[in-house]
Amino acid sequence: MASSFFSAFTPEEIAKISSAGTRVTLPEGWAPISERTGADKAYIILSGSVSVRQHGEEIAQLGPGDIMGEAAIVNHSLRTASVVALSPLELIHFTAEALNRLAVEMPSFGEALENVARERFEADRAKHP
DSSP states (O other): OOOOGGGGSOHHHHHHHHHTSEEEEEOTTOOSBOTTSOOOEEEEEEESOEEEEETTEEEEEEOTTOEESHHHHHTTOOOSOEEEESSOEEEEEEEHHHHHHHHHHOHHHHHHHHHHHHHHHHHHHHHOO
């Protein structure tokens, strides 16, 4: 299993990343991100798990330490998948502006964001050429 997005950062960096967003909780079954919508927010999962779905089919599951919603922001595109809570979630919510500002202020975060977005974009292109 791949390491989480957060695993690349020190505790101090994680604290800075966390403080740039807002903590939110969502119930099981909630869909914080919907396919084919604009990219205005991203989340890092603190607890719980989600199903990532394209055209109603699960393509991945994400859990604590994972980021979601960043690829469409980085790529300036519509969402390519929906995300549905498989359990109650505790998240850090980021606006697109907060994510972009953090990427500039903290180059290691910006680089990690670009890498995850690129990997997901390439995986999506491979499935849907």
